Amino acid sequence: MSTNIVWHQTSVTKQDRRERNSHHSAILWFTGLSGSGKSTVANAVSRRLFELGIQNYVLDGDNIRHGLNKDLGFSAADRTENIRRIGEVAKLFVDSGQFVLTAFISPFAEDRALVRRLVDEDEFIEIYVSCPLEECEKRDPKGLYEKARRGEIREFTGIDSPYEAPTAPELTIETDRYSVEECVEQVLAYLRERRMIPAAKAD
Amino acid sequence: MSTNIVWHQTSVTKQDRRERNSHHSAILWFTGLSGSGKSTVANAVSRRLFELGIQNYVLDGDNIRHGLNKDLGFSAADRTENIRRIGEVAKLFVDSGQFVLTAFISPFAEDRALVRRLVDEDEFIEIYVSCPLEECEKRDPKGLYEKARRGEIREFTGIDSPYEAPTAPELTIETDRYSVEECVEQVLAYLRERRMIPAAKAD
Numbered sequence: 001m002s003t004n005i006v007w008h009q010t011s012v013t014k015q016d017r018r019e020r021n022s023h024h025s026a027i028l029w030f031t032g033l034s035g036s037g038k039s040t041v042a043n044a045v046s047r048r049l050f051e052l053g054i055q056n057y058v059l060d061g062d063n064i065r066h067g068l069n070k071d072l073g074f075s076a077a078d079r080t081e082n083i084r085r086i087g088e089v090a091k092l093f094v095d096s097g098q099f100v101l102t103a104f105i106s107p108f109a110e111d112r113a114l115v116r117r118l119v120d121e122d123e124f125i126e127i128y129v130s131c132p133l134e135e136c137e138k139r140d141p142k143g144l145y146e147k148a149r150r151g152e153i154r155e156f157t158g159i160d161s162p163y164e165a166p167t168a169p170e171l172t173i174e175t176d177r178y179s180v181e182e183c184v185e186q187v188l189a190y191l192r193e194r195r196m197i198p199a200a201k202a203d
Numbered sequence: 204m205s206t207n208i209v210w211h212q213t214s215v216t217k218q219d220r221r222e223r224n225s226h227h228s229a230i231l232w233f234t235g236l237s238g239s240g241k242s243t244v245a246n247a248v249s250r251r252l253f254e255l256g257i258q259n260y261v262l263d264g265d266n267i268r269h270g271l272n273k274d275l276g277f278s279a280a281d282r283t284e285n286i287r288r289i290g291e292v293a294k295l296f297v298d299s300g301q302f303v304l305t306a307f308i309s310p311f312a313e314d315r316a317l318v319r320r321l322v323d324e325d326e327f328i329e330i331y332v333s334c335p336l337e338e339c340e341k342r343d344p345k346g347l348y349e350k351a352r353r354g355e356i357r358e359f360t361g362i363d364s365p366y367e368a369p370t371a372p373e374l375t376i377e378t379d380r381y382s383v384e385e386c387v388e389q390v391l392a393y394l395r396e397r398r399m400i401p402a403a404k405a406d
Contacts, residue, residue, distance in 0.1 A: 011246050011261065012253045020253070043214050050215045050223070055258065057299035058214070067321075068291035071284075081274075088271040089292055096260035096301065118270075 017097025023054050024196035027090045027119060028101045028187070031112060031166060032129030033158050034144055035136035037175035037183070038103040041129060044184045046101055054197055056099035059086055064104075074155065080111055087115030094123050107157045109164040122194075127187065128169040133158050135176045220300025226257050227399035230293045230322060231304045231390070234315060234369060235332030236361050237347055238339035240378035240386070241306040244332060247387045249304055257400055259302035262289055267307075277358065283314055290318030297326050310360045312367040325397070330390065331372040336361050338379045 018025055028045065030038040039060050049056045069085055072078040083106055093100035106112055116124045136158065137145040148156035155161040166172075171190050173183040191197045221228055231248065233241040242263050252259045272288055275281040286309055296303035309315050319327045339361065340348040351359035358364040369375075374393050376386040394400045 010250045012249055012259075016253065020256075046215055047213045050219065053223075055300075056215075057295070059295070063295060063298065067294065068288060085271060085288075089295065091270065092260070092262070092266060092292065093296075093299070095266065096296070097258075098299065 014095050014097065021055055021097050022198065023099075024122070024191075024194075025055075025094045025097045025099055026123045026125055026196060027087075027094060027115070028099060028125050028127055029090075029106070029112065029115065030101065030103045030127045030129050031106045031169075032175075033131060033133060033136045033163055034105055034156075035139045035141055036129040036131040037180070038105075038129045040180055041173065041175065041183045041187070042101040042103040044180050045187050048184050048188060049099060049197070052197065054099060055097060056101060057093055058101045058103065059090060059093075060103040064089075080108070080114075083108075083111040084114060087118050090115070091118050094119060105157050105163070107161065107163045109166070112166070122196075125171065125190070126166050126169040128166045128172040129175060130165075130172050131175045217298050217300065224258055224300050225401065226302075227325070227394075227397075228258075228297045228300045228302055229326045229328055229399060230290075230297060230318070231302060231328050231330055232293075232309070232315065232318065233304065233306045233330045233332050234309045234372075235378075236334060236336060236339045236366055237308055237359075238342045238344055239332040239334040240383070241308075241332045243383055244376065244378065244386045244390070245304040245306040247383050248390050251387050251391060252302060252400070255400065257302060258300060259304060260296055261304045261306065262293060262296075263306040267292075283311070283317075286311075286314040287317060290321050293318070294321050297322060308360050308366070310364065310366045312369070315369070325399075328374065328393070329369050329372040331369045331375040332378060333368075333375050334378045 014025065030042050032038050042058050042060065046056050046058045064086060068089065069082050072082050083104065086102055086104060090100045090102055112126060116126070140146060144153060144156065145159065147153045148159040157163050171187065173186050175183060192199055217228065233245050235241050245261050245263065249259050249261045267289060271292065272285050275285050286307065289305055289307060293303045293305055315329060319329070343349060347356060347359065348362065350356045351362040360366050374390065376389050378386060395402055
């Protein structure tokens with residue numbers, strides 16, 4: 001009796017979701033040194049987007065390294081695989097109609113380029129969280145620079161492993177010059193300018 | 204001058220998102236033989252939820268095997284890793300406030316149990332898509348059973364690899380007895396009964 005069933009797919013598309021949500025969906029890829037403020041700014045942007053009714057989610061070490069990528073170490077191959085998987089997951093979130101904010105050092109330009117190529121041109125926004133190494137080291141919120149200087153951590157970005165700063169990021173925010181609130185406003189202004197989120201209400 | 208910046212985190216929580224969305228978030232884990240109708244029913248449920256304004260997303264072979272899990276083959280270890288990663292990604296979607304519908308054969312009870320343990324008790328809804336093997340083989344929408352019978356595919360679930368049917372699924376839907384629309388209604392009724400989505404409007 002099942003032969004009469006029409007087994008067609010009626011998938012909800014990315015476009016359907018964007019229209020429903022009344023906003024675009026894209027990856028906001030925050031990259032920068034440890035201690036530069038990636039996670040702080042990403043979470044503050046997330047909070048602001050949430051308050052504006054914009055669907056969004058943050059991927060960071062807390063929810064990735066202990067979950068999806070807990071099988072990965074810190075070899076060159078594993079670091080690349082780490083970023084690849086984050087990129088693939090971010091792509092799924094974009095497809096689901098959300099903004100996805102990623103906060104990983106992601107020091108290698110080629111790894112970031114790989115993620116950029118996974119999605120459409122208007123779906124990858126590279127945000128360089130710029131902060132001088134000495135300032136990051138002074139902040140050292142997790143005590144990692146101190147450990148790296150003592151040699152307890154090897155291949156630490158900025159100390160004995162390179163950080164390849166973006167050469168043409170969509171946006172650069174300078175956390176040594178601007179407050180978190182100002183940085184958040186710069187990101188929001190960028191998204192409004194590209195009409196990815198609704199214009200600010202005049203209130 | 205950055206020393207005055209308060210670098211605190213103000214993460215949006217899962218609870219924040221659920222309250223905003225006015226619905227729960229959970230994994231709807233569809234499991235069943237190839238051809239049982241997992242993907243068809245999952246996509247039809249997704250469409251219905253979308254029409255009800257409920258944030259949701261489908262993970263299936265189309266968006267996982269060619270993306271996140273494209274490095275995995277079909278060995279026992281890779282199959283387990285395939286399901287593990289899908290479970291971890293599904294957990295992220297739940298955290299983001301969405302229902303996530305997964306449509307994978309997922310033949311092994313232990314793999315499904317692993318995913319169940321990743322999330323809270325009210326966040327994993329195992330839906331057994333029940334359909335007799337002979338019916339699935341008759342449908343054979345992708346011609347896979349024919350290939351398996353000819354020996355062109357090895358370790359094909361139901362043919363030369365076991366399918367461990369759920370012993371205590373939250374829900375069983377029988378696609379050989381009910382239409383897609385009826386199956387969708389059974390899933391929706393279940394979600395309403397558990398108050399995971401708003402009650403149906405009397406219209």
